[in-house]
Amino acid sequence: MAETSSEKTREPFVRVAKRTGIHWYQSWGIRIVAVFLALIVNALFIHGVTGLNPVEVYRIMWTGTFESKYNFLTTLRDMSILYCVALALAPAFRMRFWNIGGEGQVLMGALASALLMIYADQLPNGLLLPLMILCSAVFGAVWAFIPAWFKAKWNTNETLFTLMMNYVAINIVNALTNIWRGAKSSLGTLNTQTKAGWWPKFLGYRFMPFILIVTALAIFIKIYVHRSKHGYELSVLGDSPNTARYAGINVKKVILRTMILSGALCGLAGFGIVSGVDMTISSGTARGYGFTAIIVAWLAHLEPEYMALISFLLIFLDKGAAQITSAYSVLNDYASQVITAIILFFILGSEFFVNYRLVFRSRHPGTHAPAPAAASAGVQMTDADGKEGTKES
C-alpha cells in the first residue's frame, strides 16, 4: 500500500497460475492429501452431528465393497455399468459434443430389451439375447442420432437437446410400465418362470458376462480414440471445427458417426441392466448413471483407464453409503449422501490444484519469475503417454 507508484506492478496476495509440468507423484500426492482432508472434514461432520466414532463409520463404509466376495462382485457389476456409460460419452466429449443424454439413451436401450422380453419371450435365449443386444444398441443409437442430426443440420444446441431427450425417454418408459403392470402395483420381475431374456449364469453369476463385455469395450475405445483415423478426427474437431473443415474432415459425418457410437454403447448398458441385474424396467433403471458418467468422464480426462478408476471410486462410495444407512439409523440416507458428497467435492477440488498452483505475493517483488510455459507445452499435448497432460485448448 505504501508503494503506490503504479497499479500494474502491484501483485495480489495470491494468484492462480497454470501448472506447466507436474510429476506423477506430485499429482497423486495432491489427490491423496485431498482424500485425507475429506476424511477429516467428514469425521468432524459425523462426530458433530451424530456423536458416532468416525473411524468405525469409515470401516463400515469400506465393508460396502470389501466385506465379502459378493459385495465386491456387485461393486464391479455396478461399476461396469457406469463405466460402460462413461466409455460411451467419452468420444462425444472428445469432439466437444456435450452429450448430456446418456440417461435417456441407456433407458431406450433398456426399453428395447424389455420390449423383446415381453413380446418375444417365446424365442429361445440363444436367439433372443443377441436380438436384445442388437435392438438395445439401435434404440440407444437412434436416441443419440436425433440430436446429432439436428446439430449437424441446423447447429442446434446439443446440450439442451440431449437433456430434453432424457425426459422424453423417462416418460415413454413410465407410460409403458403403467400399461404393462396391468392390475398389479408394479411391473415386477419379467419372465420369472421362463427366464427368457435373462443372461445365463457365467462363473456363478448372471452379471459376469457383462463385466467381460465392458472390459473389451474399454480396450476398443482406447484403441479407437488413440490409434484410429476416426479418433484423430475427433480430436481435431474437438480442438477446432474450422481446422477440421480446412483439413477436409467431414464434420457432419463425424458428429453423426460418433453420436451413433455413443448412443449404441449407452443402449448396451441398458441391455446389461435389464438382462443381467434388474430383469425388469422402470424409469429408475438407468440409476442416474447417464449423469454420473459425465463426472466420471471428465474427472478421468476422458481416458478409459482412469475412467475405470473413477467409476470404481464412485460406486465404492455409493456402496459405502448404502452400508452406512443399513448399519446406523442415525446416519440416514441424507447423512450418508453428505459424506460421499464431501469426499467427491474434495476429489473434484484436488483436480484444480493438479492443474493450477497458487502463487503467493513474494516479499521481494520481481524475484518470482513466472515459469516459462512454451518449453514443455509441446510435450504435454500428447495424452496417450499417460502423463498428467493438462489439455491446452
Place this chain on the structure above:
Amino acid sequence: MKKQFLSLGVAAAVSASLLAGCGSSASNTAASTAGSAASEAASTASTETAAAASTSAAAEETASAEAVDPSSMKIGMICVGDEAVTYDKAHIDGITAAAGKVGIGTDQIVFKKNVPEDATAYDAAVELVESQGCNLVISDSYGHQNFMVQAAEEYPDVQFVSMTGDFAALSGLDNFHNAFDNIYEARYVSGVVAGMKVQQLVDDGKLTDDNYDKDGKVKIGYVGAFNYAEVVSGYTAFYLGLTSVYPDAHMYVDYTNSWFDVDAEAATAEKLIADGCVIIGQHADSTGAPSAVEQAFQDGNDHVFSVGYNISMLDVAPDVALTSASNNWEVYYEELFRSILSGQGVPNDWSKGYNDGAVGLTELGSAVADGTQDKVNEVEAAIKDGSLKVFDTSSFTVSQDNIDVTKSKSGAVVTTDDAGHVTSCKVDMSYYDYSSGTPKVVYQGDTVEAIEDGAFTESTFRSAPYFTIRIDGIDELS
C-alpha cells in the same frame, strides 16, 4: 474355489488400471469372510433346549422332526426401512425379542436395513446367504417378494420368508414362504374407538356443516400407502368398525404411493382435514399424519382426531391420538423359530390375530370418548370368541358401480342380493403377469369363494389379505 479365483481374475482385468489399493482388496475379501465364520462359531454358548419341548401347532411339515440346535441358526432380516420407520421397528423389535426367548443370540441375526423394493433386495438376499452364511432369510415388505423368490430358486437349501407376500404357496418352492397377521381385526377395533369419538362429537354439537357430506354423513379421512389388497382390506375393516358405532359416516381414502413418506402423509392428512374430515386413519408407516392432525388441533380445530398404525402416536400427537392398530410380530417370529428348532420347518402362510396376541391396539389416548375402554373390551372379546366377524356381509352394501370398480381393479367377481349385500365373491388366487396385454399366469392358484356363512373369510386361503371389494360409503380419491 477355482470359480472364485477366476472371478477375481475378471475383477482384476476390469480394473486393469487400478492401483495397489484395489489389488489388495481381493485378499481382504477372503479374510473378512473367514472372520464372519469365526464370529458365528463364537456364539454357541447358549444352547437352551426349551425349543425342543415346544409342540408348535402351526407347523405343517412333519417330514423330519429332528430338533435343530439354536446355535446353528443364522438369520438374515431385510427391512424396507430402519428403526425410524414404525413398521420396521416393530419387525426388528419382534424378531430380536423372539430370538432371545428361544436361545438365538443377537449376533446370529444380520439386518439389512433401508433395502428398497427393487433388484437391491435380491443382492441383499444373496449377500446374506453367500457372505453371511444365513440359513433363514426374512424380508418385511410386500415389494421384496419378487426378488426373494428369485433368490429362493437359486438357493434351495436356505429358507426364505417374504412377510406380507402372497404367492409363496403357489410357487411350488419348498423353501419359500409367506406370513402375515390379521391386522384387519385390530383395524376394526380401532374403527370402533373412532366411531365412539364421532358419536361424542355429534352429541356435543361440535361439528360444523363442513364436516358433513351432502347426504348428511360425517366425513372420515384415511391416508393409504398403495392401492393394494392389504390396504383395501385394512381401511374397509376400519370403516366397518367405525360404522358399527356411528353408521352415518362417509370415508375418503387418499394414497401417498409410498409406505413411508413423512411429508406426503402429512400433506395428505392436511388435505383431508381441510376437506372437513373429523377422523384421520392411516395405513402408512410414519408419524406424518398424526403430527398434521395435532398441528390442526393446535391451530384451533378442536374436532379432528387421529387413529395411527404400528405404534402409539401419543408422543407426537398427545391431544388428538385416539389409539393405533398394531402388529405384534414377536408372536410370529417366536412360533417360526420354535417350529424350525423342533425340526418341523417353516410354517406356510402363517396368519393369526387377536386370539394369539398377534395384533392389538396401543394404549388409548386421553381424547377418547367415555366408555371406550369397555366397548373395546366387549368387541375384542366378540372377535376372539368368533361371535363377531369383521367382514360380516350384513354390515355393508356394494352398489353395481362398486362391483364394476372391484372387478376392474382386482378381478374379484362380486354378486349381491337385492339389498346390495354380498352373496358371493370369487377371488382368483393366481399371480398374473399383465405385461403383454393378455394376463399370463405366473403362479396358478384356485379361484375360491370367499363368502362363507355370511361373512368374507379373510386371510384363510392365504396369509396375505385378498379383500378387495370396494364397498358403499368409501371413496378412493386417487
